[in-house]
Amino acid sequence: MKVLVRGSTYLRWVYLLLGAALVLAFILVDTGLVALVGELHLPRVLTGILDALVVIGPPVLLGMLPAVREVEGIAVESLLGVRFEERPLGPARSWPQRRRTTVWFCLHLAAGGCAGILTTAVFGFGAVLLAAPFREHGSHELAPGIQYDVTGSWRDLWMPLAALAGIALVFVISAAIGALLAHWAPRMLGPTPAERIELLERRTATLAERNRLARELHDSVGHALSLVTIQAAAARKLLATDPAFAETALAAMETSARAALADLDHVLGLLRDDRRPGSQTAPQATLGDVARLVDSTRAGGITVAVHRSGDLDQLPAAVSREAYRIVQEGLTNAIRHAGRPADEVEVELSISLDTTGLQLKLTNPVTGLSDHSGGGRGLAGIRERVAVLRGTVEAGLVADGWRLAVTLPVAVTTKG
Amino acid sequence: MTVDISVVVVDDEPLIRSGLRAIIDAEPDLTVVGEAADGAEVLPVVRRTRPDVVLMDVRMPAVDGIHATKLLLDGLDPAPRVLVVTTFENDDYVYDALRAGASGFLLKRTPPDDIIAAIRTVAGSDSLLFPEAIRALALAHMTEQPAGLDGFQLTEREQEVLRLMAKGLSNAEIAGELILGVQTIKTHVANLLSKLGARDRTQAVILAYESGFVPLR
Numbered sequence: 001m002k003v004l005v006r007g008s009t010y011l012r013w014v015y016l017l018l019g020a021a022l023v024l025a026f027i028l029v030d031t032g033l034v035a036l037v038g039e040l041h042l043p044r045v046l047t048g049i050l051d052a053l054v055v056i057g058p059p060v061l062l063g064m065l066p067a068v069r070e071v072e073g074i075a076v077e078s079l080l081g082v083r084f085e086e087r088p089l090g091p092a093r094s095w096p097q098r099r100r101t102t103v104w105f106c107l108h109l110a111a112g113g114c115a116g117i118l119t120t121a122v123f124g125f126g127a128v129l130l131a132a133p134f135r136e137h138g139s140h141e142l143a144p145g146i147q148y149d150v151t152g153s154w155r156d157l158w159m160p161l162a163a164l165a166g167i168a169l170v171f172v173i174s175a176a177i178g179a180l181l182a183h184w185a186p187r188m189l190g191p192t193p194a195e196r197i198e199l200l201e202r203r204t205a206t207l208a209e210r211n212r213l214a215r216e217l218h219d220s221v222g223h224a225l226s227l228v229t230i231q232a233a234a235a236r237k238l239l240a241t242d243p244a245f246a247e248t249a250l251a252a253m254e255t256s257a258r259a260a261l262a263d264l265d266h267v268l269g270l271l272r273d274d275r276r277p278g279s280q281t282a283p284q285a286t287l288g289d290v291a292r293l294v295d296s297t298r299a300g301g302i303t304v305a306v307h308r309s310g311d312l313d314q315l316p317a318a319v320s321r322e323a324y325r326i327v328q329e330g331l332t333n334a335i336r337h338a339g340r341p342a343d344e345v346e347v348e349l350s351i352s353l354d355t356t357g358l359q360l361k362l363t364n365p366v367t368g369l370s371d372h373s374g375g376g377r378g379l380a381g382i383r384e385r386v387a388v389l390r391g392t393v394e395a396g397l398v399a400d401g402w403r404l405a406v407t408l409p410v411a412v413t414t415k416g
Numbered sequence: 417m418t419v420d421i422s423v424v425v426v427d428d429e430p431l432i433r434s435g436l437r438a439i440i441d442a443e444p445d446l447t448v449v450g451e452a453a454d455g456a457e458v459l460p461v462v463r464r465t466r467p468d469v470v471l472m473d474v475r476m477p478a479v480d481g482i483h484a485t486k487l488l489l490d491g492l493d494p495a496p497r498v499l500v501v502t503t504f505e506n507d508d509y510v511y512d513a514l515r516a517g518a519s520g521f522l523l524k525r526t527p528p529d530d531i532i533a534a535i536r537t538v539a540g541s542d543s544l545l546f547p548e549a550i551r552a553l554a555l556a557h558m559t560e561q562p563a564g565l566d567g568f569q570l571t572e573r574e575q576e577v578l579r580l581m582a583k584g585l586s587n588a589e590i591a592g593e594l595i596l597g598v599q600t601i602k603t604h605v606a607n608l609l610s611k612l613g614a615r616d617r618t619q620a621v622i623l624a625y626e627s628g629f630v631p632l633r
Binding site: 245 | 429431432434435437438439442456475478479480503504524525527528615
């Protein structure tokens with residue numbers, strides 16, 4: 001009888017009683033409605049159908065509410081001790097999920113109803129039987145038609161013993177039903193294989209995003225600390241001979257340390273916020289800044305012809321940011337693989353946004369392939385970014401050189 | 417320290433450039449003769465100023481330090497010594513830069529006196545800069561099947577010299593070790609560099625590690 005000393009037994013019983021309480025509420029409604037249906041004096045079959053609808057309708061309609069999955073999830077987790085993959089279990093998001101939740105809800109009601117009846121009966125009769133040996137001698141009625149005799153001798157002992165056994169049985173049965181429900185709960189309330197894949201994909205995307213944020217933080221804080229180190233070293237050297245430089249250096253250190261702290265604060269905030277990973281990243285370059293990137297590339301003697309089409313302001317900020325980085329890495333690759341002096345390199349860049357998504361095309365001449373045999377790190381970086389956004393990458397030799405083509409799916413709405 | 421050393425500083429961050437310039441210019445024998453903000457600007461600046469040493473940032477927006485190093489070393493004769501400057505020690509690009517012909521690398525967090533010493537070492541070009549760090553980098557980038565150096569037909573003497581170079585010994589120290597004249601060692605070094613097709617000691621030592629000629633462990 002280990003079941004009786006386990007805490008989970010009583011939690012499961014409480015879960016069933018919750019169902020019983022709901023059943024009681026439904027019964028109160030049902031009795032009134034069934035009485036009304038009776039007054040319609042319809043043919044018997046029709047009355048039967050209406051009665052069934054009155055009984056089944058409310059729990060089914062209630063079970064369809066998305067929030068029921070959330071509530072049942074909490075109850076099942078805390079009272080039945082089930083651990084769901086998705087935590088906490090959210091409201092139902094699809095019709096199949098709603099249907100399965102409804103079935104579960106009805107199952108909860110049915111099991112709760114049975115357990116409720118059993119509990120009421122056993123506790124009711126049990127109290128009477130427990131008290132029996134102390135009652136007046138003679139015949140008593142337990143329930144209509146069920147008599148028992150109080151004799152005042154040891155033969156009365158069966159009555160309290162039977163009561164205790166009955167109460168124990170309630171908990172054993174509750175534990176068994178609860179175990180069965182706990183076994184089914186993940187299948188009924190938890191995600192289906194398809195939903196599980198979606199969940200995993202979402203989690204992977206979140207992780208990739210977090211990884212990237214962490215990497216960027218590492219880079220930006222490392223950069224700021226390097227700057228502070230070098231400026232501090234320089235200031236220390238020139239403190240006596242050039243105090244004006246030392247002062248400028250101190251100001252620069254202050255500014256960059258402050259900016260690094262702000263960045264740290266911001267990114268750590270994002271990493272801590274589980275619900276909206278990367279929803280607002282630090283003000284980083286977006287496609288709007290491509291002109292500046294192209295200018296700085298031109299300053300290096302590389303000609304970049306840019307073609308733009310579509311309203312790029314419509315792009316979600318995250319896509320625009322990633323697109324900028326892809327262009328940046330693409331340009332770097334283009335220059336690296338050009339295999340000739342920088343001033344002879346002509347790169348063609350086209351950025352277009354339409355209903356099929358955002359297209360980035362970068363074409364550059366290639367002559368000396370031997371130049372960087374270990375290349376492709378930049379391309380790997382691009383593939384990584386594109387994968388996170390579920391886009392496609394094509395890269396390879398074409399007639400007029402090396403061509404990088406990236407498509408990013410975009411739902412064009414107003415900028416959020 | 418009678419010969420003045422001229423330096424060009426390349427970094428996309430102006431404050432890093434000004435800091436390095438101040439540290440370097442504070443030394444009587446060192447002078448910063450030019451600056452560049454991107455790898456793409458390096459070649460013209462170096463052509464104009466003809467420095468002994470270029471301090472080259474690895475990560476820059478348009479043309480990175482590896483490619484700029486290659487441009488410099490392929491495009492100029494004599495080429496300046498390149499000292500790659502980086503924020504992080506485990507930066508993959510550092511090894512690429514060394515293979516591309518950079519003579520050594522510096523962390524941005526290196527104390528100023530060590531930065532100065534590194535510039536002087538590289539300019540003097542008589543011994544390997546940070547031999548331990550180069551060994552560690554080679555270890556991290558070890559290939560599966562070392563091919564050996566048999567194809568290069570080094571004499572036994574040259575092999576001995578190469579082993580000692582990997583330990584970071586200068587020509588004079590190698591001469592002492594092998595009981596030979598410094599001039600003889602210089603000839604051996606020149607011969608083995610040309611046999612290996614290496615630009616300088618750093619490249620030769622990396623080749624020695626990568627080929628398995630000098631064991632990494």
